[in-house]
Amino acid sequence: MHGEEIARRRATAWSDWITNADLCREFATVDGSGFPAGTRVVDLGVAVLEVKRFRPIHLQREAGLVQTGDADIVQLIVPRRGTVNATWAGRQDTVSVGDLYAHDLAQLDEIRLESDGQDDALELALVAIPKPVLPLAGEAMAPLLGHGVPVDGGVSGLLKRFIEDLSDERLSLNPADRQRLGMVLVDLVTACFSSLLQSGPAPRPGSPRRVLALRIRAYIQRHLNDPELTPRSVAAAHHISVSYLHRLFQEEGDTIAAWIRDQRLQRTRRDLADAALTDVPIHEIATRWGFGRAGDFSRAFRATYGVSPREFRSHTTRWASRP
Template identity: 40%
Template sequence: MLVETVFRSADLPTAERFEGWRQVMSATHAPLELRSTRAADFHARLRLIGLGDVAVWPAEFDPTVFVRTPKLIRQSDPEIFHLTLVLKGHGGVAWSRQEATYGLGDFYSTDSARTSETWTSQELIRTVGVEVPKARLPLPRGRAEQAIGRPMSGGTGVGALLALFLTQLSENTGQYTAEDAPRLGTVLADLVAALFAHTLETVTSLSPETRRRTLALAIQAFIRQNLHDPGLTPGAIAAAHSVSLSHLHRLFRDEGVTVGAYIRGQRLEGARHNLTDPALHDTPIHVIAARWGFPRAAEFSRAFRAAYGVPPRDYRHGPSRTAA
């Protein structure tokens, strides 16, 4: 399991909660001045997920103003870029002559070396942030710095891929081991670099390996979103991403799996989750199988047994049943 550190303001006496929040934010990000209209009885919860030198932190907290001053920068600069995906509420960031506001589904960004004032709306805000050392981004630093403060959406393109990765990771860290952490950190660094490059329209400045990994992740996300489509074939996937069929197969070969095996595995996993869903208890197994791209019940039963060791009916009702 990934290593997590959790902060809950409710664990502290009321009078100490806001100061506790200030301390944890300064330790998590960089030294900060904090203000809040609800400092007298502050609510905050934060999980810090370490992925090597990359960090992800899902959080929810009362209205807060975060200030990074020249004095604090001189005191400590960890040389990191920070991106936050807004899941509930809104906010904004101001620099010396620049200001930007952000809403649901947007990313806002900061640079630990720049003075800034970040504020959130007058309601509980929910976010998931990622911090990446500048040295980890496979992108020229000068170009990366130009992306800070520019509009970045988590709803389309590379931004949607990064948002999906962050939310799925933060919602289910239990599926990963501590040994996975450095690899996940590398994936996140590549996705952040790709989002910066896309924002600046300089994708060609990314290394070939970063472009390859980003494309592979985008294709995998596309497959997972279209598993119910009977027309989900290697040819259709390649066409949707403007790559040749041979290039598509090569991408998956580099990941140690064929395109067909990846699609089949994802469909089986979707069907397995449906079989353990109490809301679908009365849905016939052949109907579930057809929804996940297995129109022939016998074929589905053979594939399911090969993957999970038991037939789907035994899995649904037997001792091997697990929670979805």
């Protein structure tokens, strides 16, 4: 079976919903002429990007009907031409060119795709990512779903531009490129969501304490594979006391031990989702990122992501399998 055919069969839950009449009370375009939709699928392994072209369309989900798996998918919508009017969990939002919208399919009630007035052509870039792939608990993401994401000069702007670049039909990528870029995309979504969720006071960006905190985090990133990495060793490497080190992290709403663990878990998650590493045993990946005991790693992974490392790898393999 060719890769393109596999990618199409593994297309997003959006495609399943939009082509399944059983889920809709109304299934017609605004002008009643049907909805010729051109689709280009970019298989990114841990995510799927679709570029869809429509004529104006109005769809409405039948009450109570939700596809299996809808709740497990986070979808990002980037309009390239036209406007999206979505009703999600009873809340309405309008998304147009230049915007970014995040939601899960389970609570999407109604959607209208409208032209911008120049012609009837609409074009959307749609990204679907399984929730277990993102290192954020479902309840943590809940406040961000069903909303337009503020696009600015920060991470959200980078994310939007990255999706737009991936949507360029002139872009030619081999399967390995797509796999790697899929993981970059997941990291950008994670960074964007984490930035939006971040709250509480932090040291002024240019302050000496902030500079030191950033230097310490960079040091930890470089030494995550060292099983002897501890708050005491980090403090000693920066000639500060352990208590002062703890205060630096507390000022940013974290603890150093939890941050080290979370960074290690994120690295193992990436490696477990990497199709190029499917033959590497899970315990070797855990050891590579500083987890000395397989049991401790498995418990920490399940507590953070809600599934075991083996279940996570199995889930992502279904998205990232190759012919």
